[in-house]
Structures are given as structure tokens and as C-alpha cells.
Amino acid sequence: MTRRARVFSIPAGRPFLDALAAGMLGGALGLAAGDPLSLSDVTLLLPTRRAGRAAIEAFLRLSRGSALVLPRILPLGDVDEDTLDLGDELGPGVADVPPTIPELRREFLLSRLIQDWHRKRKTSPPPPDQLLRFARELARLIDQVHTGQLGFEGLGKLVPDDFAEHWQITLEFLEIAARRWPKILAREGAVDPAARRNLLLESQARLWQSNPPPQPVIAAGSTGSIPATANLLSVIAHLPNGAVILPGLDRALDDASFGKLDDTHPQFTMAQLLKHLEITRADVADWESPGVTQDAGDRAKLVSMALRPAETTEAWAGFAGVEPSALSGVLRIDCPTPREEAGAIALLMRESLEVAGKRAALVTPDRSLARRVASELRRFAIEVDDSGGVPLSETPPGVFLRLTAAMVAESLAPVPFLASLKHPLAGGGTEAGVFRATVREFEGAVLRGPRPAPGIPGLRSALRAAEKIDAKTKRRLGLWLSRLAKDCQGFAKLISAKRAKLGALIEAHAVFAEKLAATDSESGAARLWAGEAGEAASDLMAELAESARDAAAVPGAAYPALLEAAMETRVVRPRFGRHPRLFIWGLLEARLQQADRMILAGLNEGTWPAAARPDPWMSRPMRAKFGLPPPERRIGLSAHDFAQALLAPEAALTRSTRVEGSPSVPSRWLLRLDAVLAPAQKIPRGTRYVEWFDKLDAPEKISPVDPPAPNPPLAARPRKLSVTEIETLIRDPYAIFARHVLRLRPLDDLDADPGAAERGSFIHDALDRFIAEHRDRLPDDAEEQLLAFGARAFGPALERPGVRAFWWPRFERIVRWFVAFERERRAEGFSVLATECRGVLQIPLNESPFTLSAKADRIDAVAGCLSILDYKTGQVPSEKQVKAGLAPQLPLEAAIAAAGGFMGVPGRPVAELAYVRLTGRDPPGEVAALKADPMALAAAALEGLTRLIAAFDRAPYRSRPRPMFARRFGDYDHLARVKEWAAALGDES
Numbered sequence: 001m002t003r004r005a006r007v008f009s010i011p012a013g014r015p016f017l018d019a020l021a022a023g024m025l026g027g028a029l030g031l032a033a034g035d036p037l038s039l040s041d042v043t044l045l046l047p048t049r050r051a052g053r054a055a056i057e058a059f060l061r062l063s064r065g066s067a068l069v070l071p072r073i074l075p076l077g078d079v080d081e082d083t084l085d086l087g088d089e090l091g092p093g094v095a096d097v098p099p100t101i102p103e104l105r106r107e108f109l110l111s112r113l114i115q116d117w118h119r120k121r122k123t124s125p126p127p128p129d130q131l132l133r134f135a136r137e138l139a140r141l142i143d144q145v146h147t148g149q150l151g152f153e154g155l156g157k158l159v160p161d162d163f164a165e166h167w168q169i170t171l172e173f174l175e176i177a178a179r180r181w182p183k184i185l186a187r188e189g190a191v192d193p194a195a196r197r198n199l200l201l202e203s204q205a206r207l208w209q210s211n212p213p214p215q216p217v218i219a220a221g222s223t224g225s226i227p228a229t230a231n232l233l234s235v236i237a238h239l240p241n242g243a244v245i246l247p248g249l250d251r252a253l254d255d256a257s258f259g260k261l262d263d264t265h266p267q268f269t270m271a272q273l274l275k276h277l278e279i280t281r282a283d284v285a286d287w288e289s290p291g292v293t294q295d296a297g298d299r300a301k302l303v304s305m306a307l308r309p310a311e312t313t314e315a316w317a318g319f320a321g322v323e324p325s326a327l328s329g330v331l332r333i334d335c336p337t338p339r340e341e342a343g344a345i346a347l348l349m350r351e352s353l354e355v356a357g358k359r360a361a362l363v364t365p366d367r368s369l370a371r372r373v374a375s376e377l378r379r380f381a382i383e384v385d386d387s388g389g390v391p392l393s394e395t396p397p398g399v400f401l402r403l404t405a406a407m408v409a410e411s412l413a414p415v416p417f418l419a420s421l422k423h424p425l426a427g428g429g430t431e432a433g434v435f436r437a438t439v440r441e442f443e444g445a446v447l448r449g450p451r452p453a454p455g456i457p458g459l460r461s462a463l464r465a466a467e468k469i470d471a472k473t474k475r476r477l478g479l480w481l482s483r484l485a486k487d488c489q490g491f492a493k494l495i496s497a498k499r500a501k502l503g504a505l506i507e508a509h510a511v512f513a514e515k516l517a518a519t520d521s522e523s524g525a526a527r528l529w530a531g532e533a534g535e536a537a538s539d540l541m542a543e544l545a546e547s548a549r550d551a552a553a554v555p556g557a558a559y560p561a562l563l564e565a566a567m568e569t570r571v572v573r574p575r576f577g578r579h580p581r582l583f584i585w586g587l588l589e590a591r592l593q594q595a596d597r598m599i600l601a602g603l604n605e606g607t608w609p610a611a612a613r614p615d616p617w618m619s620r621p622m623r624a625k626f627g628l629p630p631p632e633r634r635i636g637l638s639a640h641d642f643a644q645a646l647l648a649p650e651a652a653l654t655r656s657t658r659v660e661g662s663p664s665v666p667s668r669w670l671l672r673l674d675a676v677l678a679p680a681q682k683i684p685r686g687t688r689y690v691e692w693f694d695k696l697d698a699p700e701k702i703s704p705v706d707p708p709a710p711n712p713p714l715a716a717r718p719r720k721l722s723v724t725e726i727e728t729l730i731r732d733p734y735a736i737f738a739r740h741v742l743r744l745r746p747l748d749d750l751d752a753d754p755g756a757a758e759r760g761s762f763i764h765d766a767l768d769r770f771i772a773e774h775r776d777r778l779p780d781d782a783e784e785q786l787l788a789f790g791a792r793a794f795g796p797a798l799e800r801p802g803v804r805a806f807w808w809p810r811f812e813r814i815v816r817w818f819v820a821f822e823r824e825r826r827a828e829g830f831s832v833l834a835t836e837c838r839g840v841l842q843i844p845l846n847e848s849p850f851t852l853s854a855k856a857d858r859i860d861a862v863a864g865c866l867s868i869l870d871y872k873t874g875q876v877p878s879e880k881q882v883k884a885g886l887a888p889q890l891p892l893e894a895a896i897a898a899a900g901g902f903m904g905v906p907g908r909p910v911a912e913l914a915y916v917r918l919t920g921r922d923p924p925g926e927v928a929a930l931k932a933d934p935m936a937l938a939a940a941a942l943e944g945l946t947r948l949i950a951a952f953d954r955a956p957y958r959s960r961p962r963p964m965f966a967r968r969f970g971d972y973d974h975l976a977r978v979k980e981w982a983a984a985l986g987d988e989s
Contacts, residue, residue: 005237005244005277008287012248012303013296013647015594017051017058019289020220020245024071025062026290029216029243041215042071045236047222049075050387051592062291076222076229077197097199101190103139104547104566109184110135112552113176128554129561136569139192141617142177146194149227150627152178158622170617201228205235212239220245221592224273225637234277244277245287246270247592248644252304255281257312263632264609266307266640296647298326303643306672321678329650331686332670334657341656342372343693344686345599348652349373349582350380352597361583361595363645365610365638366602367391370584373601379696383578388586389571392540395533398567400425401541404513405560408492411454414447414751420516425527427519428484435519442477445469448748450796455492456485487515495556502548505559510541536572587641598648603655603667608642609635642669652686705981708734709956712741717953720851723892726945729952730886730962737957738972746971754797759807760873763814763918764857765793767871768835771822771858775832782819790815810920817924821916830860830867839902841895843946850949854893856902865911866897868934876915876928883932883940890915891941894934910934 010019024042027033031042039059046052052073059070101109111131118125125131145152155171155178185191191199208217217236223246224230236242250258250267258281261268274280296303302322308315335341345362352360364370370386377384392398403420410416420426421439428435445466446452452462463477491508494500514524529538544566554562583595587608602608612631615623620630645651655666673683718740721729729736738744754762766789770782779785790811797803835858843850860867870890877887890913900907914929930937959976970978 003238003240005234005279005283006242007237007244007246007274007277007279007284009246009249009251009284010287010289011295012250012300012644014289014292014294015058016221016247016592016644017055018062018594019287019292021055021058021062022289022292023287024218025059026288028288029218029241031216036066036068039071040069043213043215043217044071044073045076045217045219045222046073047076047591048588050589051075051221054593071218076201076219076232077226097196097203098189098191100193100196101185101188102543102547103193103569104543105188106139106192107132107135108547108551109188110138110176110181113180113184114138114173115552117173117176127561128558129565132562132565133568137616138177141174141615142181142192143194144628145177146192146198147226147228148627148629149198154626158618158625167619167622174617197226198228201232205232208239208242209235212242214241216241216243218243218245221247223247223269223640224276225269225633230273230276233273237277246273246284248640248647249281249284250300250304251281252301253308254312254315257308257315260309260311262309262636263630264635264639265309266636266643268633268636269640294649298322299330300647302326302673302676303646306676307639307643307669316676319676321681324681327681327683330646330683331652332683333652333654333686333689335654335690336656337658338369338372338656340690340693341601341654342369342376343696344689345369345373345601345652345654346376346380347689347692348597348599348686349377349384350382353581357581358597359581359583359595360597360599361585361590361593362599362601363585363587363590363641364601365587365608367586369602370586374584377582382582384582384584385574385578386584387573387589388584389573390533391567392533392536392570392572393564393567395537395572396423396425397528397534397537398570399423400517400528401509401513401537402560402564402567404516405495405509405563408488408495408512409557409560411496412456412459413454414443414451418443418447418750425517427517427522427524427527428480428487429515429518429520431520438477438480441469441473442480443750444747445473445477447750449752450754451751456481484516488512495559497556499553500556500559501553502551502559502562503545505554505556506541506545506548509559509563532574533572536570540567540570587638590641590645594645594648596648597650597652598645599652599654600642600645601654603653603670604659605665605667608667609638609669639669642667653683705977707959707961707978707981708976709958710734710737710741711956712737714847714953716741719848720853723852723854723889723896726852726888726892726948727886729948730888732960732970732972733952733955733957734959734976735970735972738975741957744972744975754800754803754807758797760871762790762793762797762807763811763873764836764871766790766811767818768857769793771832771835778819778823778826782822783815786815786819787812807920810924813920813924814918818918821925821927825860828862830862832858833861833866834859834902834905837902837905839893839896839905841892841899841901843942843949845946845950845953847950847953852892852896852945854889854896854902856893856897859897859902859905861908862911864908866894866905866908867912867914868893868897868910870915872915872917873919876917879930879932882930882937885941885944888941888945890930891934891937892945894938895942898935898938910938913937 010016024031024039024044025033032038044055046055052075055073056070059068111128111134114131114134115125126134152174155174158171217239219233219236219242222229222233222244224233233244237244249270253267258267258271261271274284299322305316305319333341333344335344349360349362352358362370362373367388370388371390374384374386393402400420400423403416403423407413407416407420418439421428422436424432426432426435426439428438430438442463445468446459446462452458459481460478463474463481466474469477491505491512494505494508514528517524517528519527528534544563585593600608605611612635615631618626618628623630646653653670655670656664658664677683718736721736721740725736766786769792770786770789773785773789774782790808791798794803794808794811798808834856837856837859839854839856841852841854843852856868857871858869860869868890870893881887882891894910894913896902897905897910898907911934912929913934914927916925916927918925959973959978960970960982970976973979
């Protein structure tokens with residue numbers, strides 16, 4: 001006679017592991033209550049290792065420190081194929097089960113097969129990093145097939161001959177997994193992870209079925225979502241001393257609805273397990289847990305009603321609602337952005353510590369949000385255990401390895417070069433502070449501005465040409481650069497090769513990284529591979545080298561992307577908890593665990609639940625025909641996690657209404673709760689936590705500040721300015737103070753593309769050289785010659801795609817217009833006197849004389865007078881601005897010219913002041929001559945300048961005293977802290 005399955009359930013809302021431990025300590029299944037040795041014969045199977053560790057903590061909590069021999073706790077590995085959790089402790093004759101093939105080794109071997117498939121089809125294989133990702137997806141499919149206890153034999157029957165061609169190609173590709181991969185596994189003497197899990201579970205099931213153990217065997221917390229696990233649970237449930245304990249079987253849902261569950265329902269996998277065990281919900285008893293009797297009551301009914309199958313949601317209309325107590329302890333917090341959400345969660349967790357012994361846990365699948373919360377908690381000096389871990393690629397050693405690889409692969413381009421050398425792990429064999437100071441010095445002297453030529457030779461050439469440092473500094477920086485070149489020489493040689501062995505690249509990279517990480521007092525290995533993250537990085541590099549021992553050679557330049565792809569699946573988890581009462585759990589870590597306050601965060605559609613991931617290999621009908629579960633199965637598992645956590649004593653539901661600037665959609669479970677609850681029974685809002693967070697950094701009082709107005713002594717004030725700086729003195733005196741008194745110069749951008757200023761310089765230079773070459777007469781091929789001058793002026797900038805595509809065609813149009821303009825002008829009697837001509841004018845003042853300098857773009861002679869032209873590639877000042885003194889450049893140049901202040905130009909009256917605007921658009925150029933009398937403008941400008949300088953011998957240098965005339969962005973606005981005071985003064989520019 002077949003023994004009836006013995007199955008229990010721990011009601012939802014009751015802390016599962018505490019209730020499990022309480023029942024076992026209280027004498028369940030015939031165990032001796034109060035006997036510290038009674039548990040020693042029990043075998044307890046839990047879904048994951050994490051659950052096993054949490055169970056140990058539960059036993060210790062309930063024993064209150066008394067002596068206790070714990071049961072034998074083993075992991076079932078009842079998780080999906082992305083997070084296999086295997087234990088060799090499970091299954092007899094483990095030595096007879098082949099080992100699991102290392103994950104990276106498997107991916108490289110599959111990459112080789114994919115590459116061979118492309119070559120066979122005479123198509124170009126993807127880059128090595130993409131090959132690795134394709135192999136990872138293929139490995140995932142293989143694990144899914146093993147998990148479902150399926151085989152690849154029936155692949156050919158999935159697609160009719162007349163189906164889409166790409167599916168035919170896909171099936172041809174999957175022959176890799178069906179035929180070639182098993183042979184490679186046999187040669188490696190290993191099996192896939194999911195296949196090994198099946199072998200272990202099946203072996204254990206056969207042993208217990210043929211030879212039932214006399215000791216108790218309990219499988220708790222598993223829902224049998226994996227067929228091999230379901231089979232083992234069936235065996236355990238039928239053992240004489242066996243029992244299966246389910247987490248939160250829903251007893252409130254009516255039988256009709258329970259029979260219509262789909263993959264997205266939280267009870268779906270348990271319903272499937274009950275069918276497999278050939279029992280009904282009525283056959284499942286409640287697990288007795290003395291002392292742990294917490295009951296979710298009406299809240300459990302609410303959750304059951306809200307999450308019922310879509311086919312039976314008509315029952316919502318007759319739902320009478322819940323008692324107010326059901327929502328006691330529940331909060332919903334809708335936050336504007338993830339920043340506020342993280343801050344509100346941190347306050348919720350910090351508030352929990354105000355109650356002695358209270359525990360709080362954040363549960364979220366959003367790893368970015370989890371890291372934000374951990375960061376916010378540090379403001380309270382709280383280090384929290386994030387069991388989800390940190391991606392290796394985002395830890396200091398992982399970032400350092402990625403940066404050093406990119407630096408060499410990109411031929412020491414400025415941005416990756418500085419990112420690597422400014423990393424905290426970089427030491428260069430010297431004291432870390434000295435090394436960083438040298439890097440900053442090298443940056444300022446060499447790397448600011450246009451990109452140097454590639455590699456060490458390019459940096460050496462740029463260093464020799466540097467004008468900001470003296471010869472002694474150049475020699476010192478040259479020695480520093482030579483040491484760096486020696487350290488990276490081997491790695492650079494390999495990474496620049498067309499093909500290189502991956503093992504050699506990894507070794508050379510590790511050697512270079514260690515040399516760069518070394519300081520004068522500590523080796524690079526000791527610094528780089530230290531700590532949990534360093535050990536994980538070291539393990540990855542070693543495993544990468546071992547896995548790629550017989551991999552095909554790869555282009556050296558592909559190595560950084562390949563390294564990053566290999567890092568993607570690696571996570572660094574802390575070995576020990578940091579705070580005893582606060583936790584951050586992912587969905588897998590949270591299963592079976594409960595804290596006094598559970599914070600369910602990231603409740604947006606696409607995050608929790610995650611969007612169903614499309615299958616790159618098979619369509620939905622193909623998956624169904626093949627026997628694979630639909631992608632929505634994970635939504636059902638996530639729904640169960642949500643329901644279990646929501647039934648904790650206190651639960652907070654949080655989400656962000658906008659993510660990355662876009663509106664978000666609330667999780668379907670929040671929408672269902674809103675739909676079920678009557679308007680008068682809405683979940684209480686926790687807006688106060690968002691308000692508190694906003695106030696954390698808000699000052700108690702905001703006192704408007706005045707614009708800066710430094711007033712240095714006369715001796716420190718500049719006694720010489722150019723005509724262009726006079727305009728700056730009028731519009732923003734503080735900029736003159738910062739430049740000439742503080743002697744601060746704006747830094748050029750790194751790896752800077754030529755901007756508008758450079759474009760103007762190129763055009764000015766070309767026109768100046770052309771006019772200087774042909775002062776007397778224009779040649780017949782004037783356009784061709786001017787184009788040649790332009791090519792020399794643009795120089796290396798023409799190699800940049802943006803310059804070649806946009807600027808050069810405009811310059812060609814300017815050339816055609818300018819030559820025509822020049823021929824017409826000379827025909828009218830104008831002759832060129834000077835181009836790019838420098839001039840000065842002394843202005844006598846009582847305190848100290850002032851020198852005005854200028855560089856005129858061009859001065860012509862006409863009818864015994866002078867004409868001054870100013871080339872403009874940007875906006876031209878209006879005549880009104882010139883008369884008002886806001887654009888005094890040309891009038892002041894006229895004053896200098898009339899006084900004979902320009903070198904080689906005799907002093908004469910000025911008859912014309914004109915702007916020559918050169919845009920290359922339509923029209924390519926135009927002349928804007930000032931209509932007012934040039935000499936009158938010059939006299940007024942000179943008089944105004946004299947008064948201005950006399951005033952600024954005593955007046956403070958205010959920032960933007962005339963906001964309406966100030967430039968939109970100034971080089972020194974951040975130094976003047978314009979944004980702190982401008983809005984209060986109505987300066988919104």
C-alpha cells in the first residue's frame with residue numbers, strides 16, 4: 001500500500017524559518033521536545049545555502065543560547081538556472097558523479113564552437129566579447145533543457161520547412177548543443193551544472209526510495225519548480241519519517257480559482273507540486289510552531305484576493321474589504337526619483353533601530369537602488385550587509401583592471417590614461433601622493449587640449465612641445481614617462497598585435513597592473529589582490545587564464561571588451577554581516593527570511609516584476625512545443641516573493657514615479673491592490689519619509705549672498721589690458737580680477753575637439769597668411785592658394801570627422817566669397833597695410849599710467865585714411881552696442897591707429913570701421929560697416945576707457961554688475977559662485 005504524502009504548510013505572514021525551527025524544537029514529527037540531541041538525526045533540506053545559514057540563526061535565536069545539536073542542513077539547489085546552488089553533500093556516491101565544468105571554461109569552449117560554426121558558413125564571427133556573451137546565452141539554454149529534463153533530439157521537429165529562414169538557421173546553430181557539446185563535455189570529463197544537479201537529486205531520490213532512512217527527513221521551503229526537485233520532494237513526502245513543508249500555501253483562494261492558476265500567479269508552482277504529489281490543498285496540514293503564532297489574518301485574504309487569476313477577478317466586485325487592522329503597519333511611498341526612494345528607505349531602516357531588537361530588511365531586485373540605499377545609510381555611520389553583492393566590475397580592483405586594459409588598448413589616449421593613473425590603486429612604484437601629484441602635473445602640461453599622437457612616442461613629443469613648463473620639469477616628467485613606458489611595454493606589444501594568445505594577454509595585463517599598483521612601501525600584488533574584491537579579481541584572472549588555455553588567438557585590441565564580458569557575471573559578496581539588525585536582500589536571498597519590517601522596493605513594472613526576457617533561440621510556440629516553461633514563470637516566483645514579504649508585521653511598499661527622467665508604471669501588484677481596496681481603505685502613504693529626506697540636507701535658513709566684489713590694492717591691479725579684455729572689464733569685472741590678479745587660467749578640455757574659438761583661429765590664420773603673401777595683387781588662382789593656406793592652418797584638425805564634414809565645406813564657401821570680396825575691394829582703391837598687427841596706446845593717469853594693447857586683424861589704406869577690419873566667425877556686435885560702449889574693440893583700435901600705435905602703420909585718421917562676418921552659411925560672408933563717424937567713436941571710446949580705468953583703480957571687481965549685458969557662460973562663473981546669488985538678483989542667464 002502506497003503511503004500518503006505528508007505535506008505541511010507554514011501560513012504566509014509567519015516567519016518561515018522561525019516557525020520551522022519552533023516546530024522541530026517543539027516535538028514535530030515525533031522529535032523529543034526539549035531534547036538538545038533530538039535534532040542531530042534530522043536531515044533538513046532547504047532551497048539555498050543562504051536559507052541554510054538563516055535556519056541556523058533561527059535555531060540559535062529560539063534556543064536562547066542553550067546547548068543544541070543542529071540538524072544536518074543541505075541545499076536543494078531549488079533555484080533557476082541563472083543561480084544554481086549545488087551541494088556535494090546531497091546525493092550518495094558523489095565521486096561517481098562527474099564534476100561541474102567551470103563556468104568560464106564552458107563559455108570559452110562554446111565560443112570556440114560558435115566561431116567554428118560561422119567559419120563553416122563562411123560568415124564573419126562576432127568579436128570575442130560578443131562570442132562570450134552568445135556562449136553564455138547558449139549555456140543558459142543548455143541549463144534550461146537539463147532543468148526541464150528534456151533533450152535536444154526533437155529540435156528538428158519544431159519548425160516546419162516553410163517557416164521563416166532565420167528559425168531554420170537557429171535550429172542549425174543549436175546543433176552545437178545537440179551534437180558537438182556533449183562530445184566536448186566527455187573529453188573534459190565534466191557535466192553541465194544543471195545536469196549535475198539532476199544527477200545528484202535523482203541519485204538521492206533513488207537511494208531513499210529503495211532504502212528509506214529511519215531518521216526524519218524534512219524538505220522545507222521548496223515549491224518544486226524544478227522537475228528533479230519535485231521528484232525528490234515526492235519521495236521525501238512518502239518516506240515513513242519524511243515531510244515536505246510548503247511556504248505560504250494560499251487557503252483563502254477558492255477551489256475554482258486555484259484550478260485556473262497561470263505561470264504568473266504566486267501559487268502556480270505549489271499547485272503544480274500538489275498535482276505531482278497527487279494531493280489537494282485539503283490534504284496539507286498546518287505546521288505547528290509553538291511560540292511562533294504570528295498570523296497575517298485579513299491581510300493574507302487581501303493579498304489572495306488582489307493576486308487571484310485574471311479569469312476570476314469578477315470576484316473583486318463582491319469583495320467586502322478588510323478590517324482596518326489588516327493595513328496596520330503597511331505603508332506605501334511613491335517617490336519622485338530613485339534618489340528620494342533610496343533616502344526614504346534609509347530613513348525607514350534607521351528608524352527601525354530606535355526599537356530595541358527590531359530588525360529591518362530591504363528586499364528589491366534593483367541592484368542600483370540597493371547600492372543607493374547602502375550609500376545613504378553611511379550618512380548615519382551604518383554599514384549594511386548587501387547580500388546581493390557588488391558587481392566585480394564596479395569594485396576598486398575590477399575598475400582598475402578595466403581602466404588599465406582600456407588605457408593601453410587606446411594607445412594612452414588622455415581620458416583612459418588619466419582615469420587609470422588617478423585611480424586610488426595607482427602608485428607607479430613611488431609614494432602614492434607624489435605619484436598623483438606627478439600625474440596632475442603631466443596632465444596640465446601635456447594632456448589638456450587636442451589629443452597628442454598615439455602611444456608613448458606621442459606623449460614624449462607632446463611633452464617636448466609643452467610651453468607651460470621649464471626644461472628641468474620636462475626632464476623630470478620625461479623620466480617618469482620612461483618608467484611608465486617600461487612597465488607597460490610588454491602588455492602594449494601584445495595588445496597592439498593583430499593576434500595574440502589570450503593567456504599571454506592576461507598574464508601581461510596582470511604584471512602591468514601589479515607594477516602600476518606598487519608603491520615605495522608595498523608591492524602591487526599586495527595592494528591589488530587584497531580584500532574580498534581583490535581576491536575575487538585574482539580568482540577571475542586565474543580562471544580566465546585557465547579557461548582560455550587552448551582558446552584561439554584574439555586581436556589584442558579586443559582584450560578590454562573580452563575582460564569586461566568575463567566580469568559581467570561575477571559578484572563580490574561580504575563574508576560577514578556588517579549590521580546585526582539591518583539587511584539588504586535580493587529576491588533569492590529573501591526567500592524564507594523575514595524581518596520585523598520588510599521594505600519592498602523598486603515596485604515598478606519592468607523591475608519588480610522584471611520584464612519577461614525574450615528567448616534568443618526559440619519563439620514562444622517553439623518553447624512550448626519543446627517543453628520549456630514560458631518566460632512568465634519567473635513572474636510567478638517574484639509574485640510569491642512579493643506576497644510573502646508583504647505579510648510581514650510591518651511592510652513598506654516603495655517605488656519611483658520617474659526613472660532616468662521617464663515616467664514609470666507601478667507594479668501590477670500595486671495596481672491590483674488599488675483595484676481591490678475601497679477608496680476609504682487605501683494603503684496609508686508614507687510621504688513623511690520623503691519629506692524628512694528632503695530636509696536632511698536643507699539648511700535651517702537660507703541667507704541670500706551678495707555677488708563677490710574683491711577690492712585688491714592698486715599695486716595688484718593690472719596696468720595693461722587688451723581691447724578685447726576691456727569689453728570683459730565692462731561686462732564682468734570679476735573675470736579680469738580672476739585672470740590678472742589671481743592669475744588663474746581656464747583649463748583646456750581633455751582630448752578636446754576644436755571648438756568655435758579654434759575654428760575662428762584657423763580661418764584668421766589662413767586669411768592672414770594669404771593676404772600677407774598677396775598684399776599688392778591677387779593671383780589668378782587665388783581660390784586654390786587660399787584653400788592651400790586653409791589646409792595648412794587647419795592642420796591635424798582636418799583628420800577629425802566633424803571638422804572634415806562640417807567646417808571644411810563652410811571654409812570652401814568662405815574662400816569663394818572672400819576672394820570675390822577682395823577683388824572688389826581692391827578695385828575700389830583699398831590697399832593692405834598690415835594684417836595681425838599689434839599696437840599699444842599709453843593712457844596717462846594720476847596714479848599710474850595704463851597701457852592699452854590690441855591686435856588688429858587687418859588695416860587698409862584708402863584715400864589717405866585708414867580702414868580697420870575685424871574678421872568675425874561668430875556673432876557681430878550691433879552698432880547700438882558699439883555706441884553704448886559695450887563693444888569698444890573697433891573704436892579703441894581706431895584710437896590706437898590714429899595715434900600711430902600700430903607697428904608699421906603711420907598715424908592717420910580712420911575712415912572706416914567694419915566687421916567681416918565669415919560663417920560659410922548663406923551668405924558665406926558679409927560686411928557690416930559702422931555708420932557712425934569712426935573718429936567720433938574712437939574719441940568717445942577712449943574717453944570712456946579713461947574714466948573706466950580711473951574708476952577701477954579704486955572700485956571693486958564685481959561679478960556680472962550688468963546681468964543683461966553679461967555673457968551667458970563665463971570662464972570664472974563657478975569661481976564667483978554665480979548660481980548661488982544670480983537668481984535672487986534676477987539674473988537668470
